Amino acid sequence: MPKSQDTRQQMLAAATKAFSEKGFYGTSIAAITQDLPYTKQALLHHFGSKEKLYGEVLAGISNTMIENINAVRMDFDKPQLALQEFFIRFYRYTQTQRVETYLLMRELMDNKQRADASQVWYLKPFVELLADMFIQAIDTQTDEANALAAIYQLLGAVNYFAISEATLTNMLGEEQFSRMRNHFESELRQLVRARLDCATASPFAGKQT
C-alpha cells in the first residue's frame, strides 16, 4: 500500500469516528486531524471539501453493509431463515461497529437537511438492496407496502437499541443494562419469528383492538 493511501485511510477512520460522535455539523475538519500527524489542509488536499470527505465515509459504510447482506444471502436459501439470520447479524454488526451504526442513524436524520442542499443520497444503494431482499423474503401474497412497513419496524428495533446505549446505561445502571443487552439477541429472534409466524397464520389479523 502506497504511503498516501495509508494517510487517506487514517483520515477516513478519524473522520468516521468524529462524524459519528458529533454529526456532520458538529464536526470540524480541524477536529478530525487533531490527533493525526497532519494538518487540516492535508485533509482538504486529499478530499477536496468537508462534504466530499463525508461522502467517502458514508460510501465506505454503505459498501460494508451491502457486503453483509450479500453474505447472508449466500448462506441461506430459504428467505425466511435468511431474514431472521440477517437481523441477528445486523444486530451483532450494530453492537460491534458502534461508530458506523451511529453514523448511519445520523445520516438518516440529517438526510433531509443535508441532502436537500447537496442533492446526494449516499445510502440509496444500500437501502434499495435491503428492500429488494425483504420483498423476496416475505410471503409475496402480502402487499408490498405492508411488507416494507413490517421490515422497517424490525430494522428500527435493532437500530434504536444500538444508539441508546449511553442513555440506557445511565438510566438503568451498568449492571442492569448489561443484563438487558444479554437478553436482547434472543428477544430479537423471538420478535422476528413472532412477526413472521403471525403473518403466515393470518396476514391481515389484528387490525382491530
Add this chain to the structure above:
Amino acid sequence: MPKSQDTRQQMLAAATKAFSEKGFYGTSIAAITQDLPYTKQALLHHFGSKEKLYGEVLAGISNTMIENINAVRMDFDKPQLALQEFFIRFYRYTQTQRVETYLLMRELMDNKQRADASQVWYLKPFVELLADMFIQAIDTQTDEANALAAIYQLLGAVNYFAISEATLTNMLGEEQFSRMRNHFESELRQLVRARLDCATASPFAGKQT
C-alpha cells in the same frame, strides 16, 4: 399572558424546530432568532446560554411525553391493553409531532457527547416512567431485563420509522411511501400483539434457530 412570556414561547418554538433539524451543534443561536423580531442577544437575555435554552426545550418535550403516558394509564386498566394502546398513541404522536420526535432521537444520540460535558440528563424522568410502566405491563414472571429488551425493540420500531421519512420518501417515491405509512399502524398493532402472544405462550421459546 405577559408579553415577555409570549416572547419566550416564540423563542422556544423556534429553538425546538432549529435543534430538531440540525442538532445542538449544527444550530447557532443567531440562526434561531433569524425569523423572529428579536436579536440573538435577546435570546441570551431570556435563557442565559445556548445550553440552558436547549435544556428548556428538552424539558418541555419530556413533560409532554410524561403527560401522554399518564393519559394512557388512566384510560386502560389492563396492562397489556394499555401497552398496545400506548404504542399506537406513541406512533401517532411521532407522526404528528415530527419536530419533537426528531429532537428526542437526537438527544438520544448526542446524550453521551453532550451530557458527559454538562452532566445533565433531561430525558431521565420520561424514560424512567416509561420503563416503570412497562415492567408492570409485561407478565411479571418474565425477567426484568428480558422485558426491557422486548419493550425497547417495540419503541425502536416506532421511532425509527418516524425519523426515516425523508430517506424513505426519496427511496420509494412519495406514492409508495404513502402506502407504506398507511399500513404502518395496523402492522404495528400486529407486531405488538404477536410479541405479547408469543411471550404468553412460551416465554423462553425461540432461543435457537
Add this chain to the structure above:
DNA sequence: ATTTTCACTTACCAAGTGGTAAGTAGTCAA
C-alpha cells in the same frame, strides 16, 4: 538534468461562533 507530479505545509481570509459589556427605553413602585 530538467520538468512534472505529489504530499503536505504555512500563511492567510471572510464569515460565523457563543458570549460579555454597556447601554436605552419603558414600566412600575415609593
Add this chain to the structure above:
DNA sequence: TTGACTACTTACCACTTGGTAAGTGAAAAT
C-alpha cells in the same frame, strides 16, 4: 420625581469555521 427593574439593543470580543493561495521538498517521469 426618583430609583429599581425589565426587555431588549448595539457594539464588541476572542475564537473557530471551511476554504484558498502559494509555496516546499521529495520522488518519478522525460
